[in-house]
Amino acid sequence: MNREEYTRLALRTWSPDKIREKGEDPEEYLQTGLASELGELCGVRKRDMRDGYQPKIEWIKELGDCLWYAAVYCDQYSYLRGTSETVKKSLTEEIQERFSRRNVVKEAFDAGRFTGPFWVQVLFVQIMCHEFPQCSVDFVEAMIEGLGIDLDVVRQTNIDKLADRAERGVISGKGDHR
Numbered sequence: 001m002n003r004e005e006y007t008r009l010a011l012r013t014w015s016p017d018k019i020r021e022k023g024e025d026p027e028e029y030l031q032t033g034l035a036s037e038l039g040e041l042c043g044v045r046k047r048d049m050r051d052g053y054q055p056k057i058e059w060i061k062e063l064g065d066c067l068w069y070a071a072v073y074c075d076q077y078s079y080l081r082g083t084s085e086t087v088k089k090s091l092t093e094e095i096q097e098r099f100s101r102r103n104v105v106k107e108a109f110d111a112g113r114f115t116g117p118f119w120v121q122v123l124f125v126q127i128m129c130h131e132f133p134q135c136s137v138d139f140v141e142a143m144i145e146g147l148g149i150d151l152d153v154v155r156q157t158n159i160d161k162l163a164d165r166a167e168r169g170v171i172s173g174k175g176d177h178r
Helices: 003-011 016-021 026-051 056-077 085-098 101-109 118-131 133-146 151-168
Strands: none
Touching (some): 003 056, 003 133, 003 151, 016 026, 026 056, 026 118, 056 133, 056 151, 118 133, 133 151
16 A cells, blocks of 8 residues: 555544534644654564564554544645645755655664664654654655564554544543454
8 A cells, every 4th residue: 555545544534623622733643643653663672672673563552643644634735735846846855855754764773773772763754853843754664664674564464453443432531442
């Protein structure tokens, strides 16, 4: 499944009107959601450090949740949306020049190139997604690849989980195991 297909399917489960009805800002909701999911990813790492091993599926589930927030955020709030192709190209080249988006994150996760602890790396991803929303999917995908996890597996597992929840009417709710 490619990025466009994943985003299309992810958007089926996005309900900004529910957020607005409560007087909240959907953009802030997505930013907060991404931060929350990145925090849960840190929890997987913490348990891995403490217990010695976390099943790969735990990583895949949390990374999928991070990817969902990044994909929806990028689609809904990227300032590149709705601009002409010329402007998009110019802005994208400027961003790439100023900050080599995907490579910076990938390098941060490659062994030996980033000396900070895992939580710092995750915080870095969060900050970069906030600063460059149009690149948020790039950052999360680079993190997934940098952790050595198959991006297609993350996408498909996340979409399967969301489809199952939608079918059972539990998209909204609490907890990972609904």
